[in-house]
Amino acid sequence: MLLLVIALAVLLLSVIPHIVYLLGIMFGKKSVATGSPETYPGITIILSAYNEERVVADRIANLEQCRYPKEKYEVIFIDDCSSDATLARATASLEKSGITYSIIANRERLGTNRSYNQAMKLARYPVIVTTDADVFFEPDALDILIGRLMSEAKIAAVTGDLRPRMNGCGTTRLEGEYRSFYGRMCDWESAVDSTYNFNGALVAFRTDLIRRIDDKRGSDDANTAFEAIRRGYRTVYERRAVVYEDIPTSFAVQYRQKIRRAKRLIEATLANLDLLGKDRPFTRFFYPLRIFMFVITPTLFFIALALLAIGLFFTYPLVLLALVCITAIVATVWRENLFNAFAVNQFYLVMGLLNMGKDTRTWESTSKKK
Template identity: 60%
Template structure:
């Protein structure tokens, strides 16, 4: 009996993932963004805390973009770094000849509140928010803006996030498998209507449509998308605008990063449930799937797994040992598999649910950099 109940709960846990799997393969595909006929002026906003080990490379990365340097300004917000981040950033921007301004917070604010300060200071109607420790491909910014201005209904666009190329670490392999599936889910949602599962590494929005980011609860990326959707516009994912992050090299630091992200995403999900009443595909179909995925699936997965293993052990002890051994082998030798990525993600989501109510707006760096932790 326990065996079948466990199997039933596991089947219920994967329902939204199965639906997304089908949609990814046979559903509507996103259109390729048109090439820009002209480059609209944009304000690039970066919020940083203790990024002295990467900030010089980050400035070089922005300068190497195919987006003309005379068509953007950079607003750099230093969130009370205890290292030399601000001085290095100022020197790098000046040497690169990039139009820039430095905002120095007098207290730790976190990303959302830092971005809102910069949005008020931005000179241009299009704002791009991006992290200090990521690196986008040369044409990523151009493609991102191309998608944003391609349709007047689009208010916000997000880039596609992956681990740094060549990173063969166990955490990077698992993150790569997760990101590959995650990106295709978001692309399908975007092709039909909108997605709020944005990556904060690279986001662009029209400032007259997204006037501020909710800085009380949730992630800046998801809250940016929700603000666009709440106003009746589209928030879309652009897979052609690829950006790379330095995945934490060990599970302890990756765990902290993923828990923080999961907590913020769940907070944003819960804080916008009133949108379920809106008469559009996002609210009637995709948002309920995401709510199920983030709030119900972790409990169903872990309860079902325990009941299945116990039931199997009671009925077929040797088979239970074999099944557990098989999963252990899959986790070790096929660490980049979808199965391992799915199971690991349930751990992050479950912990994120337990963290609800905690103030996690202020972060500590978890990337692979000297002098941070």
């Protein structure tokens, strides 16, 4: 019985940050909506790609459909040593589009962080938008994103809301459930102060405030936000600036993608611990919660489950069997529930922790998954 009490106590401890965020979402401060910028600033869109021949033409067509004035932006396309026809198809599509563009063809795999830093040196405009070749903007996403960025002098960087393109697949619906809660968490952080939980699919920042992205470790999106926060500025999550991505229908492909993302997010989280001494809401409240959430929660969660299973096995084996059966039925029949999304996310975070020693600065294509 004591083991069961300990297991439940550890389980409760593991979810404390999520309870805090749930309360914040329900009762906390809300972000104030902004519109399109009064004056459209010139922006440089840096688009990175590796083996995206299947989608790159559609991606460039998607950029053309954006409502942001075409004469107000340029595109720097980076091909990170693709082994397929990505570079040729991107070049042909950009040439037909009428978009002002330049192309960087890396001679060796650099990954997003180093590629972005290289491209930033060539940017013509003071606002940078970084994005991927396998995601798709809503037509007004850039307008809303830049409008939010220009709405306050203290805002140095803004990210959009990444959502899965629905295809009827179970992994897509589950990801959608997780993304909905994730976005609301980040929105609460933004309303109070800042968030570093950016989506690399759509990030905008001012180069007079952020001059480079840490390219040694961690994800480019989180590192961009941390650089702004370190310099005393705000970073915000704009849920109305929507960008979509395809979710792998193959669990193996999604597994590799999610582990890489989790590992790089944890890296960025642990690389900025010196910020804990700063006196602002982000560093005093949200950042410690995120450290707990990304490092301690997944560890405690699975320890608690193991202790609970052992305790029930020796005291109430039939209860354990019933719980396993109920969990399996719920996971099969009602996959897209918040508990499933939470449990799967904890698994990816644990695997991210176990992969901390690996170099994942380069990436693989996950578009048009099979």
